[in-house]
Amino acid sequence: MELNKFLPYQLSVLSNKVSAGIAKYYRQQYNISVSQWRVLALLSDKGNQTAKELTIKSQMDKVRVSRTMKSLEERNFISQQACQKDKRARRYKLTKEGDALINEVKPKAIAFEKRLLETLSTNQVEELQNCLQALNSQVDKITEEI
Amino acid sequence: MELNKFLPYQLSVLSNKVSAGIAKYYRQQYNISVSQWRVLALLSDKGNQTAKELTIKSQMDKVRVSRTMKSLEERNFISQQACQKDKRARRYKLTKEGDALINEVKPKAIAFEKRLLETLSTNQVEELQNCLQALNSQVDKITEEI
DNA sequence: ATAAAATAGTTTCACTTGAAACTAAAAATA
DNA sequence: TATTTTTAGTTTCAAGTGAAACTATTTTAT
Numbered sequence: 445m446e447l448n449k450f451l452p453y454q455l456s457v458l459s460n461k462v463s464a465g466i467a468k469y470y471r472q473q474y475n476i477s478v479s480q481w482r483v484l485a486l487l488s489d490k491g492n493q494t495a496k497e498l499t500i501k502s503q504m505d506k507v508r509v510s511r512t513m514k515s516l517e518e519r520n521f522i523s524q525q526a527c528q529k530d531k532r533a534r535r536y537k538l539t540k541e542g543d544a545l546i547n548e549v550k551p552k553a554i555a556f557e558k559r560l561l562e563t564l565s566t567n568q569v570e571e572l573q574n575c576l577q578a579l580n581s582q583v584d585k586i587t588e589e590i
Numbered sequence: 591m592e593l594n595k596f597l598p599y600q601l602s603v604l605s606n607k608v609s610a611g612i613a614k615y616y617r618q619q620y621n622i623s624v625s626q627w628r629v630l631a632l633l634s635d636k637g638n639q640t641a642k643e644l645t646i647k648s649q650m651d652k653v654r655v656s657r658t659m660k661s662l663e664e665r666n667f668i669s670q671q672a673c674q675k676d677k678r679a680r681r682y683k684l685t686k687e688g689d690a691l692i693n694e695v696k697p698k699a700i701a702f703e704k705r706l707l708e709t710l711s712t713n714q715v716e717e718l719q720n721c722l723q724a725l726n727s728q729v730d731k732i733t734e735e736i
Numbered sequence: 737a738t739a740a741a742a743t744a745g746t747t748t749c750a751c752t753t754g755a756a757a758c759t760a761a762a763a764a765t766a
Numbered sequence: 767t768a769t770t771t772t773t774a775g776t777t778t779c780a781a782g783t784g785a786a787a788c789t790a791t792t793t794t795a796t
Contacts, residue, residue, distance in 0.1 A: 642775080
């Protein structure tokens with residue numbers, strides 16, 4: 445078996461390169477991590493979410509989300525508000541600063557993705573999306589069996 | 591922008607899930623890490639390689655490779671031999687134990703990959719390979735510009 | 737209503753990580 | 767040849783990581 449031809453290896457190498465590449469756009473310029481970017485992007489799509497909701501949508505574990513919320517709040521990019529239904533939770537939203545930040549970073553992230561995808565045809569992009577989605581479901585199915 | 595539709599995010603989530611899933615096969619059963627698996631697989635394909643060569647082929651950084659070599663040697667899965675051309679380097683190969691291990695783990699890794707891919711058609715698999723390869727070259731191209 | 741189980745989120749702890757500094761050897765240059 | 771630069775590999779250090787234990791609250795079951 446050649447490691448090169450092994451899908452888990454290929455995915456890992458590509459994903460790491462892409463993450464590292466795109467992280468440059470927001471780490472070096474704005475000093476935010478991938479975790480922070482994910483949370484900001486999610487809150488930018490929809491505000492007033494709890495850590496639990498963000499944990500699910502970001503696919504990160506709750507420890508990581510908890511730390512990310514703390515750091516984003518310290519840097520004044522998000523604010524919290526008591527959650528009337530559940531006193532354990534809080535609802536977070538972007539501050540004006542957080543909104544400004546995400547609106548500056550987002551176009552760069554989108555441009556990076558666009559440059560990445562311009563090597564593929566429209567059909568290939570669509571087919572790739574289908575494959576990734578199918579693989580995602582499949583890996584869930586496989587791992588929950590174990 | 592929806593995070594869900596963002597390729598770097600999709601790749602990261604899928605890659606992490608796949609890595610975590612497959613790692614179970616060899617972590618829980620044989621207590622070897624992904625780094626160790628990669629080196630063993632590479633040495634199984636071709637013995638007498640230096641850390642430098644393995645660094646390139648495994649796409650891991652040299653610190654990680656250095657530590658992986660040390661741990662594999664401590665557990666007696668690989669052995670080293672002085673390198674006549676360059677006294678800084680050594681050539682590594684699998685021991686009998688290392689060979690036995692990789693030959694036990696490899697079929698499981700291949701079976702995992704096969705199960706993963708069985709959700710895709712032959713054409714899709716081929717197209718996916720093309721896309722991953724193209725994206726790989728593209729990300730190299732993009733990041734070396736920066 | 738009360739006890740038990742589950743859940744949201746945080747903290748602790750032991751482990752992993754990679755950048756930077758380092759050592760030793762090789763290659764390039766003067 | 768002597769000096770400088772580069773390279774192979776290791777160590778150090780500071781930061782990041784997640785499993786497990788924890789607190790506080792909510793839900794479920796009795």
